[in-house]
Amino acid sequence: MAKPLKIGIAGLGTVGGGVLQILRRNADLLETRCGRPVVVTAVSARSRGKDRGADLSGLRWYDDAAALAHDPEVDVVCELIGGSDGVAKALVETALANGRHVVTANKALLARHGTALALAAESRGLTLAYEAAVAGGIPVIKGLREGLAANRVREVHGILNGTCNYILTEMRTTGRDFADVLADAQRLGYAEADPGFDIDGVDAAHKLAILTAVAFGCQVDFDAVHVEGIRHISSLDIQYADELGYRIRLLAIGRRTERGIEQRVHPCMVPVGSPIGATDGVFNAVVADGDFVDKVVLVGRGAGAGPTASAVVADLLDIAQGRRTPTFGVPAERLVPLPASPIDSRRGRYYLRLMVVDRPGVIADVAALLRDHNVSMEAFLQRGRAPGEAVPVVLTTHETDEAAMQRALAQIGALDTVLEPPRLIRIEDF
Numbered sequence: 001m002a003k004p005l006k007i008g009i010a011g012l013g014t015v016g017g018g019v020l021q022i023l024r025r026n027a028d029l030l031e032t033r034c035g036r037p038v039v040v041t042a043v044s045a046r047s048r049g050k051d052r053g054a055d056l057s058g059l060r061w062y063d064d065a066a067a068l069a070h071d072p073e074v075d076v077v078c079e080l081i082g083g084s085d086g087v088a089k090a091l092v093e094t095a096l097a098n099g100r101h102v103v104t105a106n107k108a109l110l111a112r113h114g115t116a117l118a119l120a121a122e123s124r125g126l127t128l129a130y131e132a133a134v135a136g137g138i139p140v141i142k143g144l145r146e147g148l149a150a151n152r153v154r155e156v157h158g159i160l161n162g163t164c165n166y167i168l169t170e171m172r173t174t175g176r177d178f179a180d181v182l183a184d185a186q187r188l189g190y191a192e193a194d195p196g197f198d199i200d201g202v203d204a205a206h207k208l209a210i211l212t213a214v215a216f217g218c219q220v221d222f223d224a225v226h227v228e229g230i231r232h233i234s235s236l237d238i239q240y241a242d243e244l245g246y247r248i249r250l251l252a253i254g255r256r257t258e259r260g261i262e263q264r265v266h267p268c269m270v271p272v273g274s275p276i277g278a279t280d281g282v283f284n285a286v287v288a289d290g291d292f293v294d295k296v297v298l299v300g301r302g303a304g305a306g307p308t309a310s311a312v313v314a315d316l317l318d319i320a321q322g323r324r325t326p327t328f329g330v331p332a333e334r335l336v337p338l339p340a341s342p343i344d345s346r347r348g349r350y351y352l353r354l355m356v357v358d359r360p361g362v363i364a365d366v367a368a369l370l371r372d373h374n375v376s377m378e379a380f381l382q383r384g385r386a387p388g389e390a391v392p393v394v395l396t397t398h399e400t401d402e403a404a405m406q407r408a409l410a411q412i413g414a415l416d417t418v419l420e421p422p423r424l425i426r427i428e429d430f
């Protein structure tokens with residue numbers, strides 16, 4: 001019989017539990033596919049006695065995850081703990097230093113240390129695989145890195161956080177409030193240990209930094225990502241978006257521009273019928289635009305035990321079959337630092353919602369400030385009357401420069417008739 005591939009799993013939570021389940025339930029199928037058994041030999045997690053609903057008998061247990069990297073019966077370390085530093089980083093570094101391949105779902109780690117870890121792996125002829133880290137079960141890394149390898153990629157954009165998309169979808173379809181839906185996403189195993197990473201856009205930014213490196217062959221540069229989250233999105237904005245023919249999505253966009261690589265994560269309005277607009281719930285969607293293939297759309301579940309573990313196990317099968325590709329598509333020592341194009345250089349359309357005092361002349365003041373900054377209004381909505389009280393006023397603009405829009409916004413927000421901070425949402429007409 002062919003030699004088994006021996007796996008050590010660190011972290012037995014949502015993802016680790018899912019990996020154990022797939023490797024057990026689909027063992028025959030996986031062995032047939034790769035010509036050798038893929039077996040778990042050792043595990044590590046925080047509390048040994050916890051009931052996980054999985055039988056751990058026959059597996060060596062380590063309280064110290066780094067010890068997995070020294071176990072002679074471990075060929076591949078699966079890092080499913082999380083966090084950009086601390087235990088996870090130490091484990092991955094120790095595993096690579098000890099000649100073990102690594103499979104991880106940890107986007108925070110790769111966003112911060114991806115280039116260095118890729119160098120560490122490739123210099124030793126080892127694999128560092130991370131399909132699960134970006135867009136969960138969707139094979140977006142393989143799709144981009146291998147499937148679109150013939151192309152110069154112009155742009156990659158998409159929904160990269162399942163928790164946020166779930167929240168935005170539930171708020172629109174059920175009218176439930178933000179906190180309530182977030183608690184649901186946590187219960188379903190979608191959210192990060194600190195859900196602030198999800199709703200403040202940081203998790204999507206981690207994934208975008210990785211995706212950008214694969215798309216453009218550049219070093220992973222998380223600090224260059226402009227990040228905004230969805231805390232300020234209200235059901236009022238969701239209703240107005242509906243009325244204007246848009247959906248609100250937390251979008252991640254990586255684009256090659258004349259000034260450098262643009263990387264941004266923020267809420268967007270996108271047309272209802274676009275692939276992104278049609279992607280609801282925990283589903284993620286990634287659109288890649290290559291110079292020969294044109295646009296490719298990948299859609300699937302972006303979080304949760306099954307989909308994420310599916311991606312982890314696919315990476316294990318690559319290792320079992322000896323399939324190797326440079327971590328980010330080009331050899332790590334040839335990943336270049338590309339200049340970053342700042343958000344200020346965006347040009348596009350905008351949605352603006354103001355809460356204003358309902359009295360004559362207020363809109364004229366707002367319109368005058370927009371005119372002063374050369375921002376052209378496209379549509380304007382005001383409904384209902386409440387003399388002397390706050391009423392919402394919504395407008396959309398024609399194409400305009402971000403810098404001009406921000407200058408106009410600062411002055412509009414300072415008007416004493418504007419009672420709350422203005423809400424600006426970028427419109428992307430994909």
Ligand SMILES: NC(=O)c1ccc[n+]([C@@H]2O[C@H](COP(=O)([O-])OP(=O)(O)OC[C@H]3O[C@@H](n4cnc5c(N)ncnc54)[C@H](O)[C@@H]3O)[C@@H](O)[C@H]2O)c1
Pocket residue numbers: 010011012013014015016044045046047063064065080081082083087105106107108132133136189190191192193302303304305308
């Ligand atoms: N949940 C998802 O849908 C999902 C999707 C894609 C990627 N990820 C990533 O997968 C990783 C794990 O996420 P999760 O949702 O399974 O988290 P989780 O909180 O459910 O599980 C984490 C596991 O790590 C263990 N752990 C914590 N500290 C440890 C230590 N010092 N030593 C050993 N084990 C330790 C915990 O005991 C637990 O078993 C994270 O990097 C996360 O970002 C999660």
Ligand SMILES: N[C@@H](CCO)C(=O)O
Pocket residue numbers: 133135136160161162163164190191192198203302303304
């Ligand atoms: N918390 C992440 C998990 C998948 O990476 C999400 O909601 O998308």
Ligand code: NA
Pocket residue numbers: 131132133134135136137138139140141311
């Ligand atoms: Na993936």
